[in-house]
Amino acid sequence: MTLAKKSSALASACLLVVGACAQSTAPQWGQCGGIGWTGATACPSGWYCSVSNPYYSQCLQGTVTVTVTPTTSAGGGGGGGTPTTTASGGSSTLAPGYSFIRAVEDPNFHKYLQSEVLNTASDAVLGSPGTASQFQITGGQLIQNANGTPLYAVVESRANSTVMKLKMSWSTTPTTAGTFVFSGDTVEWSISTIARPQNNAWLVCPDAQGHADVYINLGPYSYQTPAGCADETIHAYTGATATARRDIDDSEN
C-alpha cells in the first residue's frame, strides 16, 4: 500500500467515527477533492492540493498550486484547475487546461495522440487531427480526457534487459509505474528501475492493422531503430484545434 492510499484510508476511517476525528484539513498525501468528494479540501501547511484527475485531488508537499507547469509559453497542459469541460477524441476545440499531443517528425508529422478505439481503454496510437484526444499531465500521470472520463497512460513492464521498446496503452485506472512530465512542451517518461539515455525518445510502430502504435524507446533517439518503427518525440500543442498544418509557428513543434 502506498503512503497516499494509507493516508486516504485513514481519512475515510475518520469519517466513520463522527466527532472523534472531525477534519477540516486533509492529511498529508490524503485526498482533498474530486467529483463526489465530501471530505476536507484544505491541505496541511506546506502542502498543496493537486488535481490528479476530475475524480481525485491529493495533498502533495510544496507550496505551488499546480504539479506540472510548462517551462515555455508554447508549452502544454497545465496541471492546474479542476476540469469542468468534457473533451473527447474527435472534439474540435481544445478544452481549458488541456493539450493536444502530437509528433513532429516524419512519417508521423502532426499526427495526434489518441486511443486506437476512440475514447476507450485501448492501445495508444497516433492518428489524424480530426480524432485528436486531449490531455493533462498531473501527479506524474498522463491523462486522456475521454468524454469527461479519465484514461491513464500505462506503459507495459520490461520483460528483460533485451527488450528495448515498451508499449503504451490507456487504462481506466491510474498506474504507479513510471512518471510522465512535460519538459517544456515535450512529453517525457521515466521510471526508477530503468536508466534511459533519453526520457523523450518514443517509437511509433504500425501494428498488423496499420495503426500507429506508440512505444517508449528505451534506447537513444534514432539509433538502432527497430525494423518498421519510426523515431519520434511527442509534444503538447495548445492551438484551439488540432491541425496537420506545417507553418511558421509550428516549425519547432
Ligand SMILES: *[C@@H]1O[C@H](CO)[C@@H](O)[C@H](O)[C@H]1NC(C)=O
Ligand atoms: C525477453 O523478453 C521478450 C519479450 O517477452 C522475449 O521475447 C525474449 O525471448 C526474452 N529474452 C530473454 C533473453 O529472456
